[in-house]
Structures are given as structure tokens and as C-alpha cells.
Amino acid sequence: MISIAELRQTLSLLIYNKYFEFFMMSIIIISALLVGIDTFELDPVYQEVIFTLDQMITIIFVMEIIMRITSYEKPLDFFKDGWNIFDFVIVAVSLIPIDGNESAVARLLRIFRILRIITILPELKEIINALFRSAKSIGYVMILMFIIFYIYAVTGTIFFEDAKSGAWADLGVALLTLFQIMTFEGWTDIMAESMETHPYSWAFYISFIVLTAYTFLNMIIGIIIETLNDEHDKEEEEDANKLLKELVEQNNVLIKKVEDLEKVVNSR
Numbered sequence: 586m587i588s589i590a591e592l593r594q595t596l597s598l599l600i601y602n603k604y605f606e607f608f609m610m611s612i613i614i615i616s617a618l619l620v621g622i623d624t625f626e627l628d629p630v631y632q633e634v635i636f637t638l639d640q641m642i643t644i645i646f647v648m649e650i651i652m653r654i655t656s657y658e659k660p661l662d663f664f665k666d667g668w669n670i671f672d673f674v675i676v677a678v679s680l681i682p683i684d685g686n687e688s689a690v691a692r693l694l695r696i697f698r699i700l701r702i703i704t705i706l707p708e709l710k711e712i713i714n715a716l717f718r719s720a721k722s723i724g725y726v727m728i729l730m731f732i733i734f735y736i737y738a739v740t741g742t743i744f745f746e747d748a749k750s751g752a753w754a755d756l757g758v759a760l761l762t763l764f765q766i767m768t769f770e771g772w773t774d775i776m777a778e779s780m781e782t783h784p785y786s787w788a789f790y791i792s793f794i795v796l797t798a799y800t801f802l803n804m805i806i807g808i809i810i811e812t813l814n815d816e817h818d819k820e821e822e823e824d825a826n827k828l829l830k831e832l833v834e835q836n837n838v839l840i841k842k843v844e845d846l847e848k849v850v851n852s853r
Contacts, residue, residue: 596656600649609649610705616642617699620692639695646676646698668704675701711816719812723805730801734763737793744786745779752778766790767797 599605619635619642627635650673654663663669678694703709738759745753752762752775766772772790779786 593656593658596652600653600656606705610702612642612645613699613701613705617696620696623692643676643679646679646701650676668710672701672704707820711820712813715809715813715816718816719808722808722812726801726804726808730797733793733796733801734760737763737789740789744783744789747782748778750775750778763793763797766793769794769798 616639619639623632623635653669653672654660657663664673675698679698681694703713738756741753741759741762742756751758753759762775766775772794776787776790779789
């Protein structure tokens with residue numbers, strides 16, 4: 586009869602097998618496709634097929650989570666990892682029945698199951714971790730960007746408040762106009778209108794674009810890339826330490842076997 590320890594070891598080998606991960610990734614993609622297909626007007630027969638497949642996928646997700654929890658020596662240790670909690674919540678939400686008045690909400694929640702690909706692909710986890718780690722630095726850049734937006738918005742309402750388009754009618758509208766300019770959506774038309782009464786207003790628009798679209802946005806991209814590189818180096822260091830630990834353990838086992846062999850030889 587198989588022991589609990591052997592069961593945990595077997596489950597661990599299965600869960601972290603690349604073929605099993607590929608299978609789960611395929612199930613996640615199929616789940617997302619079913620939600621998309623269900624948005625079309627379909628024959629009731631096909632709707633029933635989609636419903637049955639969705640139930641089967643939900644069962645697979647639940648079984649996979651149970652297997653992962655069981656693979657831990659202490660099941661509660663599963664919830665010490667934030668990504669495990671993320672998976673558990675996604676699966677738990679998908680258990681909401683899709684029958685009744687709340688079926689639209691339930692179908693909407695099921696689309697989030699595609700986010701489980703993040704936990705399967707380590708590269709995606711690195712990107713998400715980098716985004717969270719860089720949030721503080723990005724926040725400071727966003728604060729500085731808002732200050733620039735506010736200054737330019739107030740300046741625009743003072744000088745261009747008579748614009749026929751109403752792009753600078755008040756502070757709120759001016760902020761939206763500046764956001765439109767930063768995205769390069771029709772900003773030349775806005776500038777041309779202002780230059781009819783203020784010929785040198787081009788300096789206002791050019792300087793704003795240089796500060797926001799080029800400087801601050803590139804700063805945010807640079808912060809994310811730097812943090813991503815740090816995260817990648819951290820992952821490589823952890824993998825190296827793990828490999829070194831395994832080699833040391835194997836070396837200790839070999840030394841122990843050699844010592845036992847020497848004791849047997851000396852006893853003879």
C-alpha cells in the first residue's frame with residue numbers, strides 16, 4: 586500500500602512535470618475560448634455542449650488544486666505562497682453556478698481563469714513581480730507627472746479659454762485635453778486652433794509632449810525594465826543556490842556511503 590509520503594512525492598512529480606503543465610495551459614486556453622464562443626448566438630444544442638465542457642474544465646481545475654494542496658507536507662503551507670492563493674481564488678470563483686439571474690456575472694468571472702497562465706509560466710510571473718516591485722518608483726513618477734499636468738492645465742485655461750472647441754473651458758476639460766495631446770490624438774488640430782490667437786503657443790504644446798510622452802513615459806519604462814532585470818537575476822541566483830544545495834546533499838550522501846563501505850571493509 587502506498588504511503589502518504591510516497592503519494593506526496595508522486596503528486597509533486599506529476600504537478601511539476603512539463604507535460605502536465607502543458608495540459609493545464611491547454612485547458613486554461615480552451616476555457617477562455619469557450620467563454621468567448623458563448624458570447625455568440627448559438628443553437629441550444631451547442632450551448633449545452635459548451636455548458637458541459639465548462640463543467641468538466643471546472644472539475645479539472647478543482648482536482649488540480651486539490652492535488653497541489655495534497656502535495657504539501659502541511660496543506661496550509663500551500664497558502665503561504667501568494668500565487669497559490671491567486672490560483673485558489675480564481676478556481677473558487679469559477680465554482681459560481683452559471684444558471685439563474687446571475688449567469689452573466691458568473692460567465693464574466695470565468696474569463697479570469699485565463700490569468701492562471703501567469704502561475705504556469707515563470708516568465709510571466711517575473712514580469713508581474715517586477716511590476717509590483719516597481720510600483721513605488723512608478724508612483725513617484727506619476728505624482729510628478731500629475732504636477733506637470735496640473736500646471737499645464739491651469740496655464741491652458743488661462744491662455745486658451747476662448748478656444749471655440751472648448752478644449753480649455755475648465756480645469757477638468759483641460760486635463761482631458763492634455764491627456765489627448767500626450768497620446769498624440771489630434772493634438773496638431775488643438776495646437777493650430779490655439780496658434781490662431783497665440784502664435785507662440787506651439788512652445789506650450791511641444792514642451793508638454795517632450796516632458797510627458799517622451800521623458801516621463803520613458804522613465805516608467807526604464808524603471809520596469811531595470812526591476813525586471815533585477816527580478817531575473819534574483820531568480821537565477823535562487824536557482825543556482827537550489828542547485829548548489831542539491832549538489833551538497835548528494836555529496837553528503839556519497840560521503841556517507843563511502844564511510845559505511847570503509848567500515849564494512851575494516852570490519853573484515
